[in-house]
Each structure stands twice: as structure tokens, then as C-alpha cells.
Amino acid sequence: MTIKTFNYSVKDKNKSEFFETDYELELEVPASFIEKKSLLTNIKMGTREWAKKEVNCIKGCSTYCLYCYAKGIAKHYKRCIEETWKNMEINWSVVNKNYGRVRKKGFQPYDIMFPTSHNIIIDEPYFSACTTILKKLLDSGNTVLVTLKPSLNVVKSLCELFQNYREAMTFRFTIGSTNSNLLKVLEINAPSFEERLESLKYATIKGFNTSISIEPLLDPTPFKLIEKLESHLPLLNYERDIGTIWIGLLKTQYIPINLRKGDVKELLKHLYPKMQFEHVYHYYEKLYDHPRIKWKESIVKMMILNDIKVKGLTA
Ligand code: SF4
Numbered sequence: 001m002t003i004k005t006f007n008y009s010v011k012d013k014n015k016s017e018f019f020e021t022d023y024e025l026e027l028e029v030p031a032s033f034i035e036k037k038s039l040l041t042n043i044k045m046g047t048r049e050w051a052k053k054e055v056n057c058i059k060g061c062s063t064y065c066l067y068c069y070a071k072g073i074a075k076h077y078k079r080c081i082e083e084t085w086k087n088m089e090i091n092w093s094v095v096n097k098n099y100g101r102v103r104k105k106g107f108q109p110y111d112i113m114f115p116t117s118h119n120i121i122i123d124e125p126y127f128s129a130c131t132t133i134l135k136k137l138l139d140s141g142n143t144v145l146v147t148l149k150p151s152l153n154v155v156k157s158l159c160e161l162f163q164n165y166r167e168a169m170t171f172r173f174t175i176g177s178t179n180s181n182l183l184k185v186l187e188i189n190a191p192s193f194e195e196r197l198e199s200l201k202y203a204t205i206k207g208f209n210t211s212i213s214i215e216p217l218l219d220p221t222p223f224k225l226i227e228k229l230e231s232h233l234p235l236l237n238y239e240r241d242i243g244t245i246w247i248g249l250l251k252t253q254y255i256p257i258n259l260r261k262g263d264v265k266e267l268l269k270h271l272y273p274k275m276q277f278e279h280v281y282h283y284y285e286k287l288y289d290h291p292r293i294k295w296k297e298s299i300v301k302m303m304i305l306n307d308i309k310v311k312g313l314t315a
Contacts, residue, residue, distance in 0.1 A: 051113035070117035072254035150199035215248030248296025
């Protein structure tokens with residue numbers, strides 16, 4: 001779907017404490033309310049922004065992020081409770097079956113995203129289960145986006161095992177803050193910022209395609225993260241989504257109410273104002289022409305709702 005647009009400028013209609021100077025917004029809005037609504041409805045969300053299909057082989061995830069969407073869905077369908085999400089169970093039928101080439105057509109640059117509802121950890125038998133599937137997916141001719149909150153030992157092992165598949169796979173490392181203490185508040189057993197940065201450096205130096213997901217963004221703005229990460233990415237290939245940096249907001253609805261206390265409560269108190277349009281627009285506008293940046297649906301929707309132009313939508 002392409003949007004019909006018209007342009008106009010307004011003087012600082014959203015001025016707030018976050019803006020130091022006056023500015024002019026160039027707006028592009030859908031020609032009608034109906035088109036805008038249809039655009040919002042049709043935007044691809046979550047994993048569908050990146051790949052045609054997703055594959056997972058483990059129920060539960062020991063990395064345990066409080067905001068986890070997969071956990072939220074599993075709880076909704078009574079497949080786990082908050083306390084049991086950390087217990088991982090391999091789905092051997094998924095591991096043992098054969099995989100063909102994904103035939104589905106789509107705009108997404110990758111055939112398959114693996115995994116989406118668990119992390120890859122080095123402990124056995126989980127690591128072998130994951131690498132067995134990954135090899136099958138790649139051997140069938142699929143392009144695979146390997147999404148991780150990366151531990152260095154996992155990345156080193158994957159690089160060694162899959163060095164002959166470098167063309168067909170891309171790592172996407174989730175790194176939402178430069179502050180390891182802050183990451184620890186919501187991503188309980190996930191690696192530190194420093195370890196994730198080392199993982200990125202390692203994979204890129206080894207000649208793998210790498211990219212970043214700053215979702216959820218837990219820092220006040222993404223500038224510091226971009227500054228620290230950008231130089232460790234490979235050459236940009238925007239079409240193939242290699243060397244890109246995706247930015248998206250925290251979805252707070254999956255954080256259990258009873259866990260919103262202490263550090264979690266404090267962090268959320270600081271984060272809420274940073275997730276409002278006025279603040280997000282502040283960095284959106286500055287990064288709009290940054291060649292590596294792509295915006296996740298949470299920010300794209302926010303911009304459309306506020307009549308701000310968005311880049312290259314495919315719906
Ligand atoms: S690593 Fe991913 S799947 Fe695992 S708990 Fe965190 S958000 Fe959920």
C-alpha cells in the first residue's frame with residue numbers, strides 16, 4: 001500500500017520541555033482518515049517486519065525478560081505462569097522434523113527468523129537443539145535472521161559452526177541500553193551491555209552479517225547506543241537489512257503489575273516520559289536521515305498518529 005500524502009508545515013505545534021529550540025515540522029499525512037486507519041491496521045508488526053516465518057524449538061526462556069511478549073502470550077493461553085517461564089523445555093518434534101525452502105512471498109528480507117520466543121544459550125541440550133534446527137533451515141536454502149540477546153560463548157560457537165553459511169544468515173543482537181545495571185532490572189538473566197558489544201564485534205570481525213535491535217529502548221534516547229555500536233557493524237545493505245539498527249519502544253503491558261516495585265517501578269517512572277510522542281519525535285527527527293536506522297512499528301504508528309512522515313512503509 002502506498003500512502004497518498006500532502007505536505008504542510010506547522011510552527012512548533014508540539015513544543016515541550018524536551019525541545020531546546022523552536023522547530024518546524026514537515027508533515028505528511030494520509031489523504032483521509034480512512035486511509036490513515038487502514039495504514040495503521042495493515043502495518044506489519046513484531047517478527048513479521050523482519051522475516052516471512054518464525055521458528056522456535058524451546059518452550060520458556062531462562063534469559064527471563066519481564067516485558068517478554070512470548071511469555072505474555074504463553075501466560076494468556078495458560079501454558080506457563082510467570083515463575084515457570086524460566087524453565088525451558090525442548091520441543092523435539094520441531095527439532096527432529098525436516099525443513100524445506102520457504103515459498104511464502106513477502107517484502108521481508110529474510111525467509112525465517114530463529115528464534116523468536118526464546119534465546120540461544122550455551123547449555124546443553126539446548127544449544128545442540130538450536131544448532132540442529134539452524135543447520136537444517138540453512139541447508140534447505142533459507143535465509144535466516146538469528147535473533148539473540150547474545151552471550152559471547154554462544155556467538156563464538158555459532159560463528160565456528162556456521163562459518164560456511166555466512167552469506168545466508170544474519171545476526172540481530174538486541175541491545176537496549178549501554179547501562180548493564182539498567183538492563184539487569186528488566187532482562188534478568190541476559191548478558192551485560194559489555195558482553196553484547198563484544199559479541200557484536202566478534203561476529204562482525206569473523207565476517208558475519210550483523211545488525212542491531214534497540215527494542216526495547218531502555219536508555220532515554222538511542223544516541224549513545226548508536227555511537228557505541230555503529231562502528232562495529234558491517235557495511236550497510238539496507239535492502240538486505242544488514243548493518244541496520246532498528247529502534248522500538250518498550251511494551252509495558254507484559255510486565256506483571258505485582259513486579260512493578262523497587263527498581264522496576266523506578267525505571268518505569270523514568271521511562272514513561274521518554275516514551276511520549278514529544279520525546280520520541282526529538283530523536284526520530286534527528287535520526288530520520290541516518291542511513292542505518294529503521295523504525296519499529298511502535299514508533300512508526302506513533303508518528304502516523306501524529307501526522308509525521310514515515311519512511312518506506314510496506315503494508
Ligand atoms: S530473551 Fe527474548 S524470548 Fe527470552 S525472555 Fe527475553 S524477550 Fe523473551
